[in-house]
Amino acid sequence: MPSLEEELFPSTPGKFKIDRAHNMNRQFNRCFASTSTMFLWALFLIALTASYLSFQSFVDSGSRYFTASWGGIQWEKQIRNSAQIHRSKGMSVLVTGAAGFVGSHVSLALKKRGDGVVGIDNFNNYYDPSLKKARKSLLNNQGIFIVEGDINDARLIAKLFDIVAFTHVMHLAAQAGVRYAMENPHSYVHSNIAGLVTLLEACKLANPQPSVVWASSSSVYGLNEKVPFSESDRTDQPASLYAATKKAGEEITHTYNHIYGLSVTGLRFFTVYGPFGRPDMAYFSFTRNILQGKPITVYRGKNRVDLARDFTYIDDIVKGCVGSLDTSGKSTGSGGKKRGPAPYRIFNLGNTSPVTVPTLVNILERHLKVKAKRNIVDMPGNGDVPFTHANISLAQRELGYKPTTDLETGLKKFVKWYLTYYGYNRGKAVH
Numbered sequence: 001m002p003s004l005e006e007e008l009f010p011s012t013p014g015k016f017k018i019d020r021a022h023n024m025n026r027q028f029n030r031c032f033a034s035t036s037t038m039f040l041w042a043l044f045l046i047a048l049t050a051s052y053l054s055f056q057s058f059v060d061s062g063s064r065y066f067t068a069s070w071g072g073i074q075w076e077k078q079i080r081n082s083a084q085i086h087r088s089k090g091m092s093v094l095v096t097g098a099a100g101f102v103g104s105h106v107s108l109a110l111k112k113r114g115d116g117v118v119g120i121d122n123f124n125n126y127y128d129p130s131l132k133k134a135r136k137s138l139l140n141n142q143g144i145f146i147v148e149g150d151i152n153d154a155r156l157i158a159k160l161f162d163i164v165a166f167t168h169v170m171h172l173a174a175q176a177g178v179r180y181a182m183e184n185p186h187s188y189v190h191s192n193i194a195g196l197v198t199l200l201e202a203c204k205l206a207n208p209q210p211s212v213v214w215a216s217s218s219s220v221y222g223l224n225e226k227v228p229f230s231e232s233d234r235t236d237q238p239a240s241l242y243a244a245t246k247k248a249g250e251e252i253t254h255t256y257n258h259i260y261g262l263s264v265t266g267l268r269f270f271t272v273y274g275p276f277g278r279p280d281m282a283y284f285s286f287t288r289n290i291l292q293g294k295p296i297t298v299y300r301g302k303n304r305v306d307l308a309r310d311f312t313y314i315d316d317i318v319k320g321c322v323g324s325l326d327t328s329g330k331s332t333g334s335g336g337k338k339r340g341p342a343p344y345r346i347f348n349l350g351n352t353s354p355v356t357v358p359t360l361v362n363i364l365e366r367h368l369k370v371k372a373k374r375n376i377v378d379m380p381g382n383g384d385v386p387f388t389h390a391n392i393s394l395a396q397r398e399l400g401y402k403p404t405t406d407l408e409t410g411l412k413k414f415v416k417w418y419l420t421y422y423g424y425n426r427g428k429a430v431h
């Protein structure tokens with residue numbers, strides 16, 4: 001069985017391919033010494049090398065995670081229809097990661113108020129792709145088309161900009177998850193760094209250039225101890241590779257703003273939760289385990305201090321995203337040339353009231369009406385930070401951001417959705 005990494009990176013230039021060619025060469029020397037057969041074999045090897053190189057350049061263009069084909073008149077028509085704006089002064093937005101948790105919610109909100117939305121998602125299997133497909137159906141029903149492809153596919157992204165003059169890009173495609181970075185570090189580099197650069201290259205070359213709003217993370221505050229976390233606080237001590245790639249994203253987007261005049265807004269999300277959420281996150285996996293009577297692992301910090309998060313409800317995050325798009329200001333460049341300074345902004349989008357993980361479990365128990373089997377363990381050195389707490393005054397001032405859902409209310413809505421979607425005692429969708 002191929003390892004997960006091999007599955008994720010089928011195109012990574014594997015040494016075995018080169019070794020195989022090398023071995024063939026040795027066999028060839030042994031078995032075929034005559035000049036004429038040597039000539040024939042040389043031709044064969046040249047042909048083999050040429051096809052290998054063209055295969056490499058194909059995969060390097062980025063379709064590593066996904067093999068679906070794209071293109072054609074019908075495909076372009078679906079994209080144009082989806083991008084159509086149905087309100088005055090509306091925008092046409094390319095949403096990356098549109099089948100993801102935040103991406104699907106933001107796409108629906110934009111479409112609802114009459115903006116044009118085109119999604120792109122690679123539907124990778126970091127978590128159950130059937131949930132992503134379910135979100136996709138929801139979006140399709142509202143007239144939103146999601147292109148199946150990877151943001152590393154430069155040709156595909158360029159094609160999308162050929163078809164639609166996007167005014168905005170809402171970039172939410174990413175390899176998420178703090179602890180998984182220890183298992184599969186390369187997937188973070190692939191999506192959060194290489195993918196980001198591929199996307200920014202396309203934005204930089206587009207004419208007109210779109211304004212870019214993208215998802216950074218509260219994890220960039222890392223080992224920062226000053227609370228609450230303000231945008232001007234230190235972010236140079238990441239505790240995980242995930243955080244490091246998000247921080248790198250902030251620096252990379254800054255250079256595209258500086259050199260090419262791209263308008264950029266980075267949003268530091270604080271542990272977003274809610275209906276249609278991510279199954280890899282604690283509130284979601286705890287719910288599944290509690291309902292199935294399985295134990296849950298609750299991490300505890302140094303000196304037996306409970307871990308805490310500034311859990312933020314999805315509807316509040318959506319308002320922050322839409323507010324960011326509305327106030328983003330224009331990019332100034334065109335065709336890769338800067339014409340003047342463009343906005344570069346970073347905002348915390350949190351809830352400003354941290355809750356401990358044991359309290360999160362208590363609330364879930366109440367809503368589920370089932371007792372959890374808690375397995376309390378000291379936090380392993382896995383990239384986690386002990387607490388997060390957002391200062392949101394900047395977002396309040398500039399975006400009108402004002403979270404209104406507390407954890408109790410938000411989890412109630414999540415549990416209601418979960419039970420409708422999966423039913424009791426199940427991890428699989430009931431429809």
Ligand SMILES: O=C(O)[C@H]1O[C@H](OP(=O)(O)OP(=O)(O)OC[C@H]2O[C@@H](n3ccc(=O)[nH]c3=O)[C@H](O)[C@@H]2O)[C@H](O)[C@@H](O)[C@@H]1O
Pocket residue numbers: 176177178216217218219220269270271272280281282283297298299300307308309357384
């Ligand atoms: O806002 C953020 O910056 C980040 O929020 C979450 O990361 P995290 O806060 O670690 O969220 P969870 O994985 O749901 O963990 C929440 C808390 O539960 C704890 N936990 C997690 C899993 C578990 O089995 N047990 C447990 O106690 C974690 O240590 C953490 O304190 C997301 O997974 C990241 O993608 C996101 O960037």
